[in-house]
Amino acid sequence: MTQTEARYGEWVGVRRNPETHVAELVMDRPKAMNAISTALAQALTEACAELSADNDVRAVVLTSTHERAFCVGADLKERNALSDAELGRQRPHTRAAYTAVLELPVPTVAAVHGYALGGGFELALSCDLIVADPTAVVGLPEVSVGVIPGGGGTQLLPRRVGAARAAELIYTARRVEAAEARELGLVDRLTDEAGQDREEALALAARIAANSPVGLRAAKRALRTGWGMDLRAGLEVEDAAWRTVAFSGDRAEGVAAFNEKRKPDWPGR
Numbered sequence: 144m145t146q147t148e149a150r151y152g153e154w155v156g157v158r159r160n161p162e163t164h165v166a167e168l169v170m171d172r173p174k175a176m177n178a179i180s181t182a183l184a185q186a187l188t189e190a191c192a193e194l195s196a197d198n199d200v201r202a203v204v205l206t207s208t209h210e211r212a213f214c215v216g217a218d219l220k221e222r223n224a225l226s227d228a229e230l231g232r233q234r235p236h237t238r239a240a241y242t243a244v245l246e247l248p249v250p251t252v253a254a255v256h257g258y259a260l261g262g263g264f265e266l267a268l269s270c271d272l273i274v275a276d277p278t279a280v281v282g283l284p285e286v287s288v289g290v291i292p293g294g295g296g297t298q299l300l301p302r303r304v305g306a307a308r309a310a311e312l313i314y315t316a317r318r319v320e321a322a323e324a325r326e327l328g329l330v331d332r333l334t335d336e337a338g339q340d341r342e343e344a345l346a347l348a349a350r351i352a353a354n355s356p357v358g359l360r361a362a363k364r365a366l367r368t369g370w371g372m373d374l375r376a377g378l379e380v381e382d383a384a385w386r387t388v389a390f391s392g393d394r395a396e397g398v399a400a401f402n403e404k405r406k407p408d409w410p411g412r
Contacts, residue, residue, distance in 0.1 A: 152186035216261025265294030
């Protein structure tokens with residue numbers, strides 16, 4: 144089976160690998176270092192909607208074709224030309240893009256190299272895991288240009304590194320290089336060499352996607368929904384997710400494959 148490709152607008156692509164059940168969500172606006180324009184945001188939203196509805200996809204990797212940047216954030220040239228009213232009308236489109244990545248129902252991995260700043264880092268934060276290479280530079284510099292992180296940064300960063308650390312990073316607007324980013328927990332894995340982020344992210348996603356598709360979706364739902372709740376409420380969320388998988392075909396196949404010492408053939412339901 145061969146990999147398939149689809150385009151969404153001019154600057155977003157999706158590559159699906161039917162053998163690994165991994166889809167690659169590709170930002171491909173190299174001349175602008177993947178700056179998030181209205182058109183790019185709309186394309187991301189459209190692509191994520193189709194990925195969310197594709198039951199054959201078990202994991203998604205968010206990548207970039209630009210050699211020196213994952214994504215530099217909002218397209219400030221476009222925004223500079225907008226009136227206040229136009230900026231207000233643009234907001235739902237950009238917010239929808241961040242939300243679309245965040246709400247993908249399967250595990251997601253960001254493959255980060257070069258600059259991942261502002262909205263670019265917020266896209267990475269919207270993923271479950273972040274793999275970076277040694278060239279990565281991440282940060283939320285929005286207050287240095289008179290705004291705040293508006294793609295989920297003020298909510299997602301504290302969940303990753305704690306409230307005090309997030310406050311320091313957001314208030315100072317400082318950029319963090321790869322080694323420190325790994326130390327602080329801003330990224331989860333750091334590759335040994337430059338240019339390995341995509342390969343390692345795809346390998347990690349393939350390892351994830353080898354597991355039950357029903358189980359993966361339910362586990363992500365429980366993790367995301369239960370975060371921030373008190374323990375008792377969180378355990379109720381977990382129990383509800385457990386009930387969606389306990390009587391599924393995947394559960395029956397998983398137990399049978401374990402007892403028969405073979406690789407599961409997941410029905411995905």
